[in-house]
Amino acid sequence: MLWIGTSFKMTKTRAEAAEYAARLRYGVGENGIPGVQPFLIPPATAIADVAALLDGSPVLVGAQNAHWEDSGAWTGEISVPQVADAGADIVEIGHSERREHFAETDATVALKVRATLRHGLIPLVCCGESAEVFAGGGSTEHVLAQVGAALDGLDDTSRVLIAYEPVWAIGEHGREPRPEEIAGVHQALRDEWGDRVAAVLYGGSVNRANAEALLRVPGVDGLFIGRAAWDVENLLTILANAPTAVTT
Numbered sequence: 001m002l003w004i005g006t007s008f009k010m011t012k013t014r015a016e017a018a019e020y021a022a023r024l025r026y027g028v029g030e031n032g033i034p035g036v037q038p039f040l041i042p043p044a045t046a047i048a049d050v051a052a053l054l055d056g057s058p059v060l061v062g063a064q065n066a067h068w069e070d071s072g073a074w075t076g077e078i079s080v081p082q083v084a085d086a087g088a089d090i091v092e093i094g095h096s097e098r099r100e101h102f103a104e105t106d107a108t109v110a111l112k113v114r115a116t117l118r119h120g121l122i123p124l125v126c127c128g129e130s131a132e133v134f135a136g137g138g139s140t141e142h143v144l145a146q147v148g149a150a151l152d153g154l155d156d157t158s159r160v161l162i163a164y165e166p167v168w169a170i171g172e173h174g175r176e177p178r179p180e181e182i183a184g185v186h187q188a189l190r191d192e193w194g195d196r197v198a199a200v201l202y203g204g205s206v207n208r209a210n211a212e213a214l215l216r217v218p219g220v221d222g223l224f225i226g227r228a229a230w231d232v233e234n235l236l237t238i239l240a241n242a243p244t245a246v247t248t
């Protein structure tokens, strides 16, 4: 199964997210795309609207973050039961933007993975090295350490999604990777975790032009897309072309 989806990050109003979700539902169709699991991760304000619009469709809905405690005096936070109540199936954890700007650490990532699994949701665990680590040749070691910290000690990680998102490739300051630049980390993730997790996705400057080549990298089981997918037609094109990309 190829997992392909987007996070809106801090973009889109509720109305914009709803319009997007409705178009995505129509474009994906009620039976979906064979071999592809689409997902959409809106801002927290739009989870309930988007989940209602996609209810019964093949598209899964996620939250961009959730706290590890179920409830309590954690002003500004939202718990896993709360995002589940809003209709989320997936919880994104440890994105590099949260690690950089919101003090997310390997320890908090591990707590959030456990909370997500405890409540029956799907953790989407993000990992990825900085430009400095990449330049120094330490990418694989860094990423395996991050994933190990997030998942080691868990009996069952079969519902977990890993997203390898090199920091140097993400966002408007990132650059598109050449497939061979991400191949080593993906091979290592497949060797170490391939039998124990649901899928390993690639994310960072994915777009309509490079999606198929990135999907063909061994060890890539899907794509986690930011900017390019905020136009729903781009995501629909990438979803539609994905099955052929991996069979040709």
Ligand SMILES: O=C[C@H](O)COP(=O)(O)O
Binding pocket: 007, 165, 169, 170, 171, 172, 174, 203, 204, 205, 206, 224, 225, 226, 227, 228
């Ligand atoms: O969550 C998605 C990733 O951070 C990738 O973002 P991007 O496709 O805009 O580089």
